[in-house]
Amino acid sequence: MWPERPGLVVGRNLLVNTPTPDPPIGNEELLIPRTMILKRTFILIHWALGMSLVHKIALLVGALVCSVANTKAQENALGQWVTLGTSGGPPVHVERSQIANALVVGDAIYLFDAGDGVRRQMAFAGLPEARIKAIFLSHHHPDHNADVGPVMISHQTFGSGVMSVIGPEGTSTLVAGLVQANQPTELASFPTGGPKRPSVAQSVHAIETGSPAVPVVVFRDENIEVEAIGVPHFQVAPSVALPRMPQAVAYRIRVGGKIIAYSGDSGPTDQLVAVARDADLFVTEVVEPAAIARQLSALMVGAPAAARESIINGMTHNHLVPGEIGRIAQAAKVKKVVLTHFVPSPEAVDNIENFTRDIHRQFNGDVVLANDLDRFTP
């Protein structure tokens, strides 16, 4: 199942190499359940002894606040999926940032893809980049990995521990190259105060998932367990010889007893049914071929129809159209579909129901069109 290649670090190695977690930062909310128990005990005792009406109201309000805070603590354990950027494709857009997601569990942040602008989107979301524990890459198209380098430098400057960068074949090469390319930046030695910082090479660890045929665990820590599965996304010859095309992977994440499935880019495949089986959230790309065709007609004036058709053909074989998402979601019995990585942006489509109509024809559950900085609890 795991490809045996010299020097390749495969995901299962991470099960023993996962760095020791850092002490939690600002985890007051996680301490609230114990506080709540003490306060409720206090309430019962004094209630029984008889108190003034004002005191009783004050204590009721306190208990209510504790209950709300406790709910928030439970949500923290479940994790929140934040769609930092929801645009697909190499171009950057005004209305949406490139594809990037953050899974926030307590004080830990895990990125799933890191397109252009991910650090700024984290700032908008109020997510401290120093808390990033790992980056999971679906594949090596630039809209998905463009900002791995900036996040690596940010981690070396502000973070702690070893950040894992996990992805399909090519991830080790990408990380090693970024370490090398950032040597001048490292030598410039941005002043942070305190003891000497670890080097970039010491603060990052590349893990390759291979392209497993069934979901295989590639990461596990105290918060999440992540499986990867190979999916097809690179069949468009002749720009690259087919044997040299690395595959993409989709991820299945267990967090707080729930399941989140994430597909970066993928052609139609039952591999996604396997990775999304019974998922509480199925976060997936979507392309709208009719809208893409209209855009191409405007952009490629005078080009032969065959050229446009070739592009559309590539899009439908390497990405998911709404009808295919509906088929996968229904077959996998997922609870909610979250659409992201839009091509084109919903803002450029006449009727945004074009993204959902064919999904609803096959899938009975909820379908949500994500915006940048939306939050989803599984």
Ligand SMILES: [Zn+2]
């Ligand atoms: Zn993409």
